Amino acid sequence: MYKSIYVPVDNSDHSNRAVACAVALGKAYDAKLVGNHVYAAGLHDYRFRQMEYTLPEEYLDEVELERQRKIHDSLITMGLKLISDSYLDGMSRLCKESSLEFEPRMMDGKHHAEILKDLDGSKHDLVVIGALGIGRARDSVIGSVCERVARQCERDVWVVKHVPEPGEAERDTILVGIDGSPQSFGALLTAVELARAFGKKVETIAVYDPYLHYSVFNGIVGVLTEQAAKVFRFEEQNQLHEEIIDTGLAQIYQSHLEVADRMAQEIGFEVKRTLLDGKAFQKVLDHARKTNPWLLVLGRIGVHSPKDEKGLGSNAENLLRAAPCDVLLSTRLEVPRLDLRAEEAIRWTPEAEARMKHVPEQVKGIARTGVLRLALEKGHSVITSAVIDDAMDRFMPKSASAATKALAEAVALERAKAGGVSMCRSCGVAATQTDPVRCTVCGAADFEVISHEMIEKIAAVEGGLQEETTYDGRKLRWSDEARRGLWTMKNAYQRRRVKARVEKRARMMRLDAITLDFARQVIEDETGAPLDIKSPSA
Numbered sequence: 001m002y003k004s005i006y007v008p009v010d011n012s013d014h015s016n017r018a019v020a021c022a023v024a025l026g027k028a029y030d031a032k033l034v035g036n037h038v039y040a041a042g043l044h045d046y047r048f049r050q051m052e053y054t055l056p057e058e059y060l061d062e063v064e065l066e067r068q069r070k071i072h073d074s075l076i077t078m079g080l081k082l083i084s085d086s087y088l089d090g091m092s093r094l095c096k097e098s099s100l101e102f103e104p105r106m107m108d109g110k111h112h113a114e115i116l117k118d119l120d121g122s123k124h125d126l127v128v129i130g131a132l133g134i135g136r137a138r139d140s141v142i143g144s145v146c147e148r149v150a151r152q153c154e155r156d157v158w159v160v161k162h163v164p165e166p167g168e169a170e171r172d173t174i175l176v177g178i179d180g181s182p183q184s185f186g187a188l189l190t191a192v193e194l195a196r197a198f199g200k201k202v203e204t205i206a207v208y209d210p211y212l213h214y215s216v217f218n219g220i221v222g223v224l225t226e227q228a229a230k231v232f233r234f235e236e237q238n239q240l241h242e243e244i245i246d247t248g249l250a251q252i253y254q255s256h257l258e259v260a261d262r263m264a265q266e267i268g269f270e271v272k273r274t275l276l277d278g279k280a281f282q283k284v285l286d287h288a289r290k291t292n293p294w295l296l297v298l299g300r301i302g303v304h305s306p307k308d309e310k311g312l313g314s315n316a317e318n319l320l321r322a323a324p325c326d327v328l329l330s331t332r333l334e335v336p337r338l339d340l341r342a343e344e345a346i347r348w349t350p351e352a353e354a355r356m357k358h359v360p361e362q363v364k365g366i367a368r369t370g371v372l373r374l375a376l377e378k379g380h381s382v383i384t385s386a387v388i389d390d391a392m393d394r395f396m397p398k399s400a401s402a403a404t405k406a407l408a409e410a411v412a413l414e415r416a417k418a419g420g421v422s423m424c425r426s427c428g429v430a431a432t433q434t435d436p437v438r439c440t441v442c443g444a445a446d447f448e449v450i451s452h453e454m455i456e457k458i459a460a461v462e463g464g465l466q467e468e469t470t471y472d473g474r475k476l477r478w479s480d481e482a483r484r485g486l487w488t489m490k491n492a493y494q495r496r497r498v499k500a501r502v503e504k505r506a507r508m509m510r511l512d513a514i515t516l517d518f519a520r521q522v523i524e525d526e527t528g529a530p531l532d533i534k535s536p537s538a
Helices: 013-029 041-050 062-097 111-119 144-152 182-198 212-220 226-232 234-266 280-291 314-322 337-345 350-356 361-377 385-395 398-405 408-419 452-461 480-486 492-508 516-527
Strands: 004-008 032-039 102-108 126-130 156-160 173-177 201-208 272-277 295-299 326-330 421-424 447-450 465-469 475-479
Touching: 004 013, 004 111, 013 032, 013 062, 013 126, 013 156, 013 182, 032 062, 032 111, 062 102, 102 111, 111 144, 126 144, 144 156, 144 314, 173 182, 173 280, 182 201, 182 234, 182 295, 182 326, 201 234, 201 280, 212 492, 234 272, 234 361, 272 280, 280 314, 295 314, 314 326, 350 361, 350 385, 361 385, 475 480, 475 492, 480 492, 480 516, 492 516
Parallel strands: 004 032, 004 126, 032 102, 126 156, 173 201, 173 295, 201 272, 295 326
Antiparallel strands: 156 326, 421 447, 465 475
């Protein structure tokens, strides 16, 4: 897979770990290794000239000053070259022990600029670089050289973030972010090849965000005029998201995981799938902190980025900084055979193409993929308006769409009071039917029934329920302990944001009461610390 591996070295802990990783990769793929050290003799010379006026009087004679300049230039250049040689000798020795071809390189200049210049036009297909260098400080997250190389390099970049402690057990899982983009599917195939070479497991993770719109609506309700609020129609907007879009998003991202699963199976590899809801980078980060993967593999950009996007997507950049494990930023593009076959073999009628033009640009790619997959599954060779209707019915069920004529939330709550709400134990999505057989999102058949009586009993223990009205007029009841849990956050903006997320989560699960255990997950997600509620007498 990798035939030429490029490693910037500076003798720091992370750099030395990067060399060790590169040697292991070189052995796995019989690759050539190139070690590079950039020294800054020119910078030292510039600084020396700036400080010349501080020299003692006897050194300020023109002849003597010129002699000192030559001595300084010679010593600095020679010394820095000797240091570079010693750094590269260590890597050369490791390569020789592993019978790997090695090429040392050194140059003078600005570190990241020289590395990028050296990479430009070369045939290196992987850069392995330490996240931090010899200039690290206590609060350093990522070094300036690593950050700039990772952002601007157009090759795969393996960023070494985890330096194992002596005796630490080796980690066994590669985590892959999947969002339906060719970059994410390319990352999957790279992860599978690495897993085979190093005896690792692969887990795919996808995240959809059903909370964003609710938080946005909650934030703007106080600034809209009465007339603007009527035009915006908050209740209908929320109803649309809760009854249609949220479930559709879950199904779309679950389908991305299923496509990734099929791609891995086609090449004889089994993967574990994880679907989460929330902010993408935060949920992937939380999951990585819990599971401690050996490597996190991500596409440089994601499904919402333009095809010609340079640099890194926002999720990749956030995870590059915060992930507790090594991160591989992948440039590989892979269109699933299913999607490729659909694009090549299926035609669109003018009417169908016209309908797709009305889809917002930011979701057009996702929508088109969903329609193509459905058409291929049902054996269509031409996509008509009827096929688009079928696809909409899958991701946005007609039964839910029809419910927008009434208060669907109220209907769901009445159903919960009467017979309980069934929640899928696998993905956590609430069923729209009272006695479901199979989850419409992940296909699991194991449900947990949450009854009205169960919630009332828990709430009674937590001090009873107090009714509150949400920004769009809906009624939700909070237990006293849940409210106290919310008020452990002193920052008013943070508290308001978390309250909106808890409300949204309750509405997604068709619950009309919020207990402490229900609110705890969102509060702890936000604060990153266990929730500690002191008793009222404390």
